Amino acid sequence: MQTLSIIPPQFPNLAPLSLPERLLLGPGPSNANPAVLEAMKTPPLGHLDPAFLGVMDEIQALLRYVWQTQNPLTIAVSGTGTAAMEATIANSIEPGDKVLIGVAGYFGNRLVDMAGRYGADVQTITKPWGQVFSLAELRAAMETHRPRILALVHAETSTGACQPMAGVGDLCREFDCLLLLDTVTSLGGAPVFLDEWGVDLAYSCSQKGLGCSPGASPFTMGDRAMEKLHQRNTKVANWYLDMNLLGKYWGSERVYHHTAPVNLYYALREALRLLAEEGIENSWRRHQQNVEYLWAGLEDMGLQLHVDREFRLPTLTTVKVPDGADSKAIARRLLDEFNIEIGGGLGELAGKVWRVGLMGFNSRKESVDRLLEALRQLLPGK
Numbered sequence: 541m542q543t544l545s546i547i548p549p550q551f552p553n554l555a556p557l558s559l560p561e562r563l564l565l566g567p568g569p570s571n572a573n574p575a576v577l578e579a580m581k582t583p584p585l586g587h588l589d590p591a592f593l594g595v596m597d598e599i600q601a602l603l604r605y606v607w608q609t610q611n612p613l614t615i616a617v618s619g620t621g622t623a624a625m626e627a628t629i630a631n632s633i634e635p636g637d638k639v640l641i642g643v644a645g646y647f648g649n650r651l652v653d654m655a656g657r658y659g660a661d662v663q664t665i666t667k668p669w670g671q672v673f674s675l676a677e678l679r680a681a682m683e684t685h686r687p688r689i690l691a692l693v694h695a696e697t698s699t700g701a702c703q704p705m706a707g708v709g710d711l712c713r714e715f716d717c718l719l720l721l722d723t724v725t726s727l728g729g730a731p732v733f734l735d736e737w738g739v740d741l742a743y744s745c746s747q748k749g750l751g752c753s754p755g756a757s758p759f760t761m762g763d764r765a766m767e768k769l770h771q772r773n774t775k776v777a778n779w780y781l782d783m784n785l786l787g788k789y790w791g792s793e794r795v796y797h798h799t800a801p802v803n804l805y806y807a808l809r810e811a812l813r814l815l816a817e818e819g820i821e822n823s824w825r826r827h828q829q830n831v832e833y834l835w836a837g838l839e840d841m842g843l844q845l846h847v848d849r850e851f852r853l854p855t856l857t858t859v860k861v862p863d864g865a866d867s868k869a870i871a872r873r874l875l876d877e878f879n880i881e882i883g884g885g886l887g888e889l890a891g892k893v894w895r896v897g898l899m900g901f902n903s904r905k906e907s908v909d910r911l912l913e914a915l916r917q918l919l920p921g922k
């Protein structure tokens with residue numbers, strides 16, 4: 541008989557997991573609410589257990605509330621925000637469709653890359669990182685390109701800017717075009733009115749403004765997007781994210797599609813429950829108050845903010861790195877010496893800004909005080 545040899549473990553005496561406790565004030569993840577982590581410990585149920593299906597129904601109802609939408613197809617995608625992003629693209633685009641994408645930061649570019657992979661004829665409208673599109677600029681681009689879909693990033697996490705949405709939905713209807721919106725860094729922390737804004741497809745994540753762990757991501761599509769889905773000539777090119785199939789698991793048919801990450805759904809349910817208990821408008825107010833407290837503290841230290849006040853996000857602030865300071869070294873010392881994580885700049889803003897997130901559970905005065913105190917020690921002369 542052939543003898544098979546065992547490959548020995550690489551770490552034979554590995555200790556149980558033990559990691560430092562950090563205050564996560566970067567672009568995400570943010571710290572999950574302790575009650576959310578507690579809920580995640582609940583033993584798993586089968587993904588077709590009636591008790592678990594009840595949890596899924598509650599998640600759907602809670603998501604409609606925090607997004608301010610009545611869309612029946614409002615679900616959590618198993619995966620991070622990028623999976624939910626891909627779900628909007630995969631279900632709305634057919635090869636050859638003209639898609640206009642607003643690019644004013646890193647995540648606009650990710651949408652361009654993704655839409656291209658699904659065969660879209662991608663056109664872009666661009667702005668320097670940190671700025672937003674005016675309605676007139678969007679109208680001019682719509683007139684030039686006449687797209688089937690306009691995709692925008694509401695809260696551009698790479699720049700800290702918030703795209704104004706007034707009038708955009710009407711513009712899209714005038715041009716018979718779907719409106720797709722990234723609300724990853726706004727949902728829960730900044731006002732979002734999906735139905736009033738006329739948004740047809742949107743996605744988010746769990747680990748930013750919702751105060752949850754990553755891995756179960758909000759997705760929604762309205763009637764006009766459903767109609768386009770039903771009129772497709774080609775199958776949705778992504779089996780895992782096909783809403784024709786996922787809708788049957790989340791809807792009344794309850795057809796097996798994939799094994800839901802049940803503990804993450806417990807966590808998301810608890811995070812959303814807490815948000816509903818607080819009241820969504822109170823959460824928006826809390827985020828706004830704490831971020832204004834942060835801005836005032838940073839400006840008191842002589843630091844400058846990258847985005848014009850009118851367009852700043854309540855969830856993510858870009859702070860200019862002062863002349864002569866080493867942005868990476870300071871972020872590293874914040875982590876090593878103070879257990880605080882902040883983010884560096886991406887793309888056009890690499891080395892020029894730090895990114896400070898005050899999202900979900902972390903949008904608290906104590907978080908701001910801890911960060912300001914640490915920065916005072918690390919930035920000489922501040």
Ligand SMILES: *Cc1c(COP(=O)(O)O)cnc(C)c1O
Pocket residue numbers: 568620621622623625647693695696697698722724725745754
């Ligand atoms: C974080 C983020 C994403 C991606 O979400 P993941 O959960 O990291 O996959 C997409 N868009 C924006 C604007 C983001 O901030």
